[in-house]
Amino acid sequence: MPDYEPTWESLDAHEVPEWFRDAKLGIFVHWGLYSVPAWAPPDADIGGEDASPYAEWYPYYMYEDGSPTREYHRETYGEDLEYLDFADDFTAENWDPDRWADFFADVGAGYVVLTAEHHDGYPLWDSHYARHTAATSGPERDLVGDLCEAVRARDLRFAASYHANFNYYQPGFEGRFGHPDFAAGHPFDDDAGPGPEYVDFMNAKHRELIRKYRPDLLWFDVPKADSDHLEAKELVADYYNAADEWGKEVAVNDRASTDSIGGPLAEDESDDAIHGDFETPEYYTYDEIRDDPWEATRGIGHSFGYNQIEGEDDHLAPVELVHSFIDVVSKNGNLLLNVGPRADGAIPEIQRERLAALGDWLSVNGPAIFGTRPWAVSEDSDGDVQVRYTWRDGDLFAVALDWPGDSLELSVPSHVSLADAPDAALLTADGDEEVSATLRDDALVVSLPERPDHDHAYAVRLSDVANPRQE
Incomplete structure (x- = not known):
């Protein structure tokens, strides 16, 4: 010791x-x-x-x-x-x-x-x-x-x-x-x-x-x-x-x-x-x-x-x-x-x-939030709403500080290499709700359902996204 x-x-x-x-x-x-x-x-x-x-x-x-x-x-x-x-x-x-x-x-x-x-x-x-x-x-x-x-x-x-x-x-x-x-x-x-x-x-x-x-x-x-x-x-x-x-x-x-x-x-x-x-x-x-x-x-x-x-x-x-x-x-x-x-x-x-x-x-x-670590960047303002990133065990979380509407645009491809769009899910009170994500030019666009039944901020889980800080 x-x-x-x-x-x-x-x-x-x-x-x-x-x-x-x-x-x-x-x-x-x-x-x-x-x-x-x-x-x-x-x-x-x-x-x-x-x-x-x-x-x-x-x-x-x-x-x-x-x-x-x-x-x-x-x-x-x-x-x-x-x-x-x-x-x-x-x-x-x-x-x-x-x-x-x-x-x-x-x-x-x-x-x-x-x-x-x-x-x-x-x-x-x-x-x-x-x-x-x-x-x-x-x-x-x-x-x-x-x-x-x-x-x-x-x-x-x-x-x-x-x-x-x-x-x-x-x-x-x-x-x-x-x-x-x-x-x-x-x-x-x-x-x-x-x-x-x-x-x-x-x-x-x-x-x-x-x-x-x-x-x-x-x-x-x-x-x-x-x-x-x-x-x-x-x-x-x-x-x-x-x-x-x-x-x-x-x-x-x-x-x-x-x-x-x-x-x-x-x-x-x-x-x-x-x-x-x-x-x-x-x-x-x-x-x-x-x-x-x-x-x-x-x-x-x-x-x-x-x-x-x-x-x-x-x-x-x-x-x-x-x-x-x-x-x-x-x-x-x-x-x-x-x-x-x-x-x-x-x-x-x-x-x-x-x-x-x-x-x-x-x-x-x-x-x-819990058990997460910082990702490549902490913030994203490329879309219509402010976003904060966290990362845990291969999953990247994009947390929008306001409801984005029909879609959430993220600059993820500018920070890590993505061969394909990752699987995505919106966190809701009833569990993860699968949503679709598409690579479009230098952006990752997540299509969203109706606004979930909670306030203040909205988290999307992106599966199997690398974290340069963990390499």
Whole structure:
């Protein structure tokens, strides 16, 4: 078995497990004390001086004089209520982990990632290293352990994300940046962050989390590339080595190595600066196929945590969600789609509706998504509608983002040699419906029947089509 060392050269030898590449859809869950106020100002920019659109950043901005969140907090809760006081209303009284797990499995997710501890320093498990946790206050239960058990009972993978590397609030200490070994400042500032005592404290909790739940992913959030100071490489090496002992195939995201969590690489970075098994751009996707697997991370709305002021127009419409997902998969990515439950554990209905719509589409068109790999090209716009391509086990899937009408014109012959037109079938709720395909000049034209009884996008299977990327 490999014996990983805490160097990028050693860690980069780790291979992405096939289960991660096959899964395509993960569910992210942001849930914590911030789910009680559940508020972020509208039209704010992430990383701004005085506001954030992310409701889970409430404990940062509630202590920022002059910020909209600070003003909202004073008007709603008064001057004296501290962030930790929200634990009284973080009840999880309507939470049923089995119901969550059933729903996520029905949608088609392959893995679930719960925020075990966000930047607010409040663990959702029974930690030996923290006095204020979900097991000692609020719901008084091990939320991580309960969901882990329910998810794995449905044969889904489970991870507990860890964001404590740059906490902006530490329960038990006064105000923001209360811990004595944490330099005050915005988490993205170069001169802010933890000292060595805090790093030891942070990593002790993380190692405990890994030891207790044996996560299938190490999904952690480091908002700047400071892996030496945070001893992140040591932690990743220990995780890889432990996974080998467990006989478990695992993966680690890239956030110990790059600043680029919100979009493309910074000007002074290159692909060589990315370490880890997969990239995790946030509210951002790529225009081209990526050689290495990646994971688009986003909420259904603007926030990750539940934001009570977000309405219908703040959430992806079902067609937007389906199209975005197809596009991500065609470019060698997964989608880690976030839900933000209320403090009582209920997933807001608008989020459930969006997830259910995605699940309905996948119940028909899942073969064009799950287990697929990128093809020669990801997109085709030669016909009247936009098309995305995926490929699996010799079959090419052309997914039209609108109903093409009587026929679908594809540029397949421009990318691979075809002696004859391949057998073709339209995916429908009643199974594959055979259709005819004809080679015409430089195009492959697929004749189509009446529009099938599902919405948003339509997949055609083309049998025995080569994939240049698999040669």
